[in-house]
Amino acid sequence: MLTFLDALKRILVGRPFRTERLKQAPLRRRLALPLLSSNALSSVAYAPDEVLMTLAIAGVSAIYFSPWVGVAIMAVMLVIIASYRQSVKAYPSGRGDYEIASANLGPRAGTTVAAALLIDFVLTVAVSMSSAAHYAVAAFPVLSGHQTQLAGAGVVLLAVLNLRGLGRSRLGKALPTYLFIGAMLVMILAGAISAGLGTLGAAPSAGFEIVPQAGYDSSLTGLFGAVLVLRAFSTGSAALTGIEAPISNVQNLARPRARNAASILLMLGVIATVLTLGTMFLARAAGVHVVEDPQANLHADGGPLPADYIQHPVLGQLAQAVFGAGSIGFFAILAATVAVLWMAGHTAFTSFPNLASHLATDGYLPRQLRKRGDRLGFSNGIIALGVGALVLVLIFNAHVATLIQLYVVGVFVSFTLSQLGMVRHWTRQLASTANPRVRHRVMRSRLLNLVGFVLTAAVLVIVLVTKFIFGAWLAVLAILVLYLVMFSIHAHYAAVDRELAVDDTGTAKALPARVHALILVSTLRKPVLRAVAFARASRPSKLEAVIVDIDQEATARAVAEWDRLQIPVPITVLASPYRETAAPIIDYIKGIKSDSPRDLVVVYIPEYVVGRWWEQLVHNQTALRIKTRLHFEPGVVVASVPWQLSEETHGRALFEAERGDHHPEHAGQDQTGQNTPQHDGGSTT
Structure with missing residues (x-):
């Protein structure tokens, strides 16, 4: 006879799965690409907004430079992807940056990477669901003012569905990403043709005047201008989150796993670059204006906007400019965007529990996180991620611009330590390699990872300097606290193991x-x-x-x-x-x-x-x-x-x-x- 709690669990989670269901066919590239790239590609839904919003602080003339900021961000992405293609061949186990840092820089570096990634996964869910809520409002303005409730409901629903297993169809999970890529390519191509013919419609915000903030009236000249460009670059670097997914899921790929992961990374980089730069150049052509506070920083006809004005995200404004408001194309773009944001959240609900289970196995997190639930997922990790993301959504009222300030720090900490670990890995290999051809290949790989390390370290410094007072300090504090917690847990488990170990003194046999x-x-x-x-x-x-x-x-x-x-x-x-x-x-x-x-x-x-x-x-x-x-x-x-x-x-x-x-x-x-x-x-x- 089921108790009340057991009955409630069955309603929410469903009947248990047999362990045999864990066995699934390896992922081929055509399915692995959308499943492992949804997190990175979904950033197209909010990264351009953040670049435009930051540059808009200096007025309308400053946003002219937004595509070039995007070019710099994509250049960093391609360098990191090239570096990761080397890393995945050396460490194809699927533990990703955590293993690379631990093996080459020691457990403290590995734990730092793990803490940074765990915080980043929580922020991924919070940002994705908050952004999805704003796109839902763009499609149905009647929902305006309920973004927090929508985002919170999205987090809860994602958690419940992941506890249930979220279905077994890989094609069903891959479809939203493919639809988003297709819809975006169609919009960018149609918008580029219309812009070339001079028939591109204006974005809803194109006629608004941007009022620069005090101290930035001289556009992007001087020190303030340089700092603002760097701040836009660091904020837009949210586009790089998620590109580590293929290296963290190598074990699920079809053979040859390392080569397939490297191919997926390359395709991901090309698609992300096309979509991001296409969006930013098209936004400039359509005259998209987005600011953090529309009522204060946007004017129409010489006066402030009405209090009930709803500022739509960039992709929503572009869909309206290219296809027309209320058209099938308009709703298709918004639906595809919400779908890929949803899948980005789902990816985090897979990555977070998997990493937490590795850490629990190594003794850095409670061992309950190793246990699979009734539906074969790491239930405790799913619940922990859901609670953390929900708390962030509620605290920051699903405000994407604020949540983004906490973002990126974790992923660039991971990038930097991972690249440094690979430099040390190749250096160690070089010392034990005599073959000239092999030495040349190792030296080339080391140079590539060294460039990646220098670049990611520079970006991390830029992110910390330009975003620290705007909220990045919270991410740094969270990483530090989680790091200390994990080391305390590890020290506790080590002490318990020492105390409980059976020795030859006969103490355990004494009656x-x-x-x-x-x-x-x-x-x-x-x-x-x-x-x-x-x-x-x-x-x-x-x-x-x-x-x-x-x-x-x-x-x-x-x-x-x-x-x-x-x-x-x-x-x-x-x-x-x-x-x-x-x-x-x-x-x-x-x-x-x-x-x-x-x-x-x-x-x-x-x-x-x-x-x-x-x-x-x-x-x-x-x-x-x-x-x-x-x-x-x-x-x-x-x-x-x-x-x-x-x-x-x-x-x-x-x-x-x-x-x-x-x-x-x-x-x-x-x-x-x-x-x-x-x-x-x-x-x-």
Whole structure:
């Protein structure tokens, strides 16, 4: 019979899958490309917005340079992809940057990379769902003002679906990415042709005047201008998140795995470059204007915009300029964008639990994260990611521009340490390689990774300098805290392993001098009689019952009933002047251990087993508190004696057995046949 919680779990998660379902055919490139690139390609939905929004601080003339900022970002992407193509051949296990940094730079670097990636995965879900909510508002303006609720619902739904397994069809998961690529290529091509013919429509915001912020009135000249361009570059570098996915999933690819991963990386780089640069050049041609605060920084006809103005994302404005508002093409672009953002979130819900399971296996995260759930996913990791992303969405009200400031830091920490690790890897290989041809190949790979390291380190510095006060400090703090937590967990597990390791001293084989058994009694009922029977069956060296005197009348009745039934176990009454239950028992046990340090004390606690989940709330609470306290006492074993509340018949037989088992000639002997003093019904300690 299912409990309420079990029934709720079945409704939300579904019936368990057999372990055999883990076995799936390796991914071929045509399916691996969309499945592993959705995270990187989805950044086209928000990275151009952030570049335009940042440059708009200096006015309308500054956004003219936005495509060239995009060119710089894509150049960095292609260099990183070229470097990763070398990395995947050297480390095809699927542990990605975490393994590369750990193997070549040590566990501290590896843990730093892991912490950065985990934080980045949480931000990926939060940013993707927040951005999807804004595109939903662009399609249906009636939803305006509900972006936070939409994004939060998206996170929860993603978590539930991943707990359920999100379906088994790989083609179904690949389709949204292919549709997004196709829709974007059609829009970019149609927009480019229209722009060449002079028939391209204007974006809804094209006629608005951008009011520059104070200090940036002189466009991009001077120090402020240079800093602003660097800030736009660092913010737009969100387009690079997710490109590490192929190297982290090599083990799922068809053979030759490393070569297929390298091909997927190359195709991903080409597609991302075409879509991102096409979007940014088309946005300039259509006159797209986006700012962080439309009511303050956009003017129309010389005055501020109305308070109910809704600023649509760049892709929404481009779809309206190319296909027309309300057209099939307009809704197709928005639907495809929401779909790829959804799949980007799903990718993070796969990558985060997988990385967490690796870390748990290595002892850096709780080992519960290694366990697969009913539907074969790493359920605890999925829940942790869902909670983290939901908290971010609610705290920042699904505001993409704010969440983006926390983004990128983690992924560039990972890029930088990974590239440095590969430089050290090739250097070590070079020292042990004599073949001239092989040495030349290794030197070329090392040079490529060295360029990648210098470039990613430079970008990381730019990101930290230009975004630190705008929110990047939160990401740095989160990475640092998670790093310290992981090392604390690892130190704890290492200490436990050292303490529990079996050595040759014979300590683990040593037996206690005697076994002193205690039966806890509150009122004389059938569960207590079962505990008496179980305790006697174990034949301890000494056996006694204890009752805490909280209510004198109730205690007297229990002791009198104990005598009337002639139960062959002495009972001791423990005084409790402050009406505590656990403290007198702990003190009594400490007294036993003080007199006989080598004795083992076994405490039998009768407990109810109830049929409904809510009934547990009104039973066993005192027993739970006592067990919790006893677990911290050395040399004490707690034995729970369950009583199923439906066992009335069996309980009556036990009751009668206890009465009939008592014989006067045995009244003065314990379970070993030795004489023991009888209770007087009122002894106290």
